[in-house]
Amino acid sequence: MSFKRDVLNQLQENFLFAVVRGSSQEEGYEISKAAYKGGIKNIEVTFSTPNAEKVMRQLADEFADSDMVVGAGTVLDEVAARIAILNGAKFIVSPSFNEKIAKMCNVYTIPYLPGCGTITEVHMALESGCEVVKLFPGGLLGPSFIKDLHGPIPWVEAMPSGGVSLDNMETWIGNGAWAVGVGSALTKNMKDDGYDSVTSAAKEFADKLAGIKAK
Template structure:
């Protein structure tokens, strides 16, 4: 099995992606730790976090691959993708599709999950060798978008990000989401209740996924 296929397998099995946006590098690291403690094993450190590369590197050095898969989010250009990968990122996510980012990721056999919001964008991404696209903004597109796309493109793999909550998680899973990205829902109580609140919310999402997988 190739490195890329192995990483994709882990991401799919873990299912939940924690979209980490810290105000500082330290906060980004602690949010990531809290999500892992709560059972979310795909950690997407966004480049809106100051010093995101250092956070990715530190997590990659301290967290075993079997415990969590560390990647980069909000990657807007190939230079940032290159930095993220050299810092240890095992996957790269962007809010848009950029073929030049795809080339960098393919060069290093790292999965690239670009943000797409239409069938045209999804096809363009797939034609460059992208295996999974991020549906963004997920809250605007809705779970029915996956079903609609699977009509003409039954083999398209999609991960919604943005607007995913405990209340609609079942809708996304039933629609056929390859995985889901969760962001602000995890840190809603961070300022008032601290990092323990992030762990508790991560655990709630993890338990919900287990419950829904057992039902299906």
């Protein structure tokens, strides 16, 4: 089995993605650890985090023997994609589809999950070898978009990011989500309650997922 397929299988098994946006390198690292401690194992360190590639490298080295999968988010060009990959990122996520990023990821057999908000963008992503697309912004598209998407393209896998909450996660899953990305919901109480609040929020999502799967 290929490295790309192995990573995709692990990402889907983990299912929850923590979209990490730190105001500093240290904060990005600490949020990532706190989310993992709470049970979210796919860690998407965004390039809006200062020195994001150093956060990726530190996590990739420290958690090399664990089930954490470190990746990069908010990747806007192929240069950033290559920097992330060379610093241990095992998957690349962008807010929109970019053919040059897709080609860079194909060279390194790294999964590329581009942000798509239309059928046209999804089609372009599939043509470039993407196996999973990020539905973004998820809050604007809504859970029903997956059903609409699967009408003409039933084989495409989709991960909503943005707009995923404890209240609607089951609806997203019921409509066919391949995985879900969680961002600000993890850090909403961090200013007052510190990184423990990130762990608590991550645990709420992990417990909710376990309950859904148990049904």
